[in-house]
Amino acid sequence: MNAQPTFLSRTEPMALRERTALSPLPAEEILSSERLLNGRREILISHGDRVYRLRHTSNDKLILTK
Numbered sequence: 001m002n003a004q005p006t007f008l009s010r011t012e013p014m015a016l017r018e019r020t021a022l023s024p025l026p027a028e029e030i031l032s033s034e035r036l037l038n039g040r041r042e043i044l045i046s047h048g049d050r051v052y053r054l055r056h057t058s059n060d061k062l063i064l065t066k
Helices: 033-037
Strands: 042-047 050-056 062-065
Touching: 033 042, 033 050
Parallel strands: none
Antiparallel strands: 042 050, 050 062
16 A cells, blocks of 8 residues: 555655555644645545534635534
8 A cells, every 4th residue: 555645745755655545743743724625625534423614714724513
């Protein structure tokens, strides 16, 4: 199995790009909201059997709701 995480880009260091699903990123890694939202104001996040909505508000806040 050699699947790459989809949120890493070609500009990431090679060590990060070569990680697989079997070796997840450490908990202290930081993912920017701009990168996570990818130009959108809102995304849906599936977690277990629930779906959460992450919104970037007009006041530049992030709101996560069920």
